Amino acid sequence: MSSLETIQVFQSLNSSPHTRLEQSASLGDGVVAALWSNRHDAQDYHAPSHHTLSCYIAGGFETYRRDQPGRKGAPDKLCVLPAGHQSSWVINGDIRLAHLYISPEQLALNCVTLLDREPREMMLQENTFIDDPAQAERFHRLIGMNWTEPGERLQTSSLAHELLDHMTLNQVGLRDGLRLKGGLAPHLRRQLMEFIELNLAEPLSLGQLAGICALSEYHFARMFRESFGLPPHQYLLARRMNRARELLRRTRKAFGEIALECGFASASHFSNRFRQVMGATAGEYRLAFET
Template sequence: MSSLDTIQVFQSLNSSPHARLEQSAFLGDGVVAALWNNRHDSQDYHAPSHHTLSCYIAGGTGTFRRDQPDKKGSPDKICTLPAGHQSSWVVNGEIRLAHLYISPEQFSLNCVTLLDREPRELALQEKTFLADPQQAERFHRLIGMNWKEPGERLLTSSLAHELLDHMILSQVGLREGLRLKGGLAPHLRRQLVEFIELNLAEPLSLGQLAGTCSLSEYHFARMFRESFGLPPHQYLLARRISRARDLLRSTRMAFGEIAVECGFASASHFSNRFKQAMGATAGEYRMAFQS
């Protein structure tokens, strides 16, 4: 997600005369955070293209969904709103709530890396007013950070990943009645993931990846996107950035060495890609975790 204009839930609240945005930030990796105050309002969400994970920070005892009028919100309650869902909300009284907006591409990547499953096999389950103390505690830590401070904002990215991973591991279910066609077979997918992880330092080509599955480049690229939810080059870049983050946190390797280890052509290429993905330099990222 490159612009707040594409985040429908954010735009719906932002256009309300009753809602007030306290702060928002792009946390990298297709995740955006926002903190809202709202009072005496109504909101309708019509098939947003992103997933939304929310936590009631304060108030909300007069908030309910129109299709579930007997269920009311309260502090620390968690809501999961998948992409494509429909919901209508009534806010009586005041509420303070935190949102994470998650791109479908990042959801797909986490499904592959966490669950070793094709994203199209899986569905994010819609949850309203869920009691999850671990998630609530993470949200409280998140809003306690200064999102405008580069070093601290990098720490929020790791916390956002904890929230996303917990949501996926606890709430993702198999789609009912789905017949998969056109993707990579499970054993080929596992073989491919292992090959990529072992060769992140190498200048991999589409032909090399296709060759591991004995497919043409054309058919491989289509089937890869069917299985992983994003094209091969985006998946490879995400895995390289993830490896770089691990090395920045756990080693004292020079940036040039990390660039080589993660398959980037040069230290400057690595630095540019890292800043695009994370919103801060590799040096700022390392310094944040040292402190």
């Protein structure tokens, strides 16, 4: 998600005269956070293109979905709203709630890395008013940070990934009645993942990856996206960024050395890409994790 204008749930809330946006920030990796206050409102969400994970921070005792009028919200209740869902809400009284907006591409990557499954096999399960103390505690830590401070925002990014990983492991399930067509065979997908992880420092080409599967570049790119939920270059960049973050947290290696280990031509190229993805410099990221 490159802009708040593309996040329909955010825009729906932001356009209401009853709602106040306390803060929002892009946390990198296709994740955006927002903190809202609302009072005596009604909201309708029509097939948003992103996933939403929400937590009631305060109030919400008389908030309910129109199709579930007997179930009411409360502090620390969580809701999982997948992309493409439909829901209508009535907010009676006051409520304060935190949202994470998650791109389908990031959830697809999580399905690959955490579940070792093709994203098209998986589906985020819609759920309302979940009791999950660990997730609620993460949300409370998240909103206690200053999202405009680069160092703290990077820590919020780590918390956001914890929230997303927990959601992926607990709310993602197999699609009912799915009959897979096209895409890469599971053994080819595993072979590609292993090859990419072992060669993140190398200047990998589309033809090189396609050759592993004995496919043309055109057919490989299409089938890769069907299997992984994102194009090869985005998957490769995400894996390189993950490796870079790990090296920044756990080692004192120079940025130039990290750049080469993660497949970037120079420290400046690495620094520019890191800032684009994470919203802060590699130095700020490392500093945030120093004790």
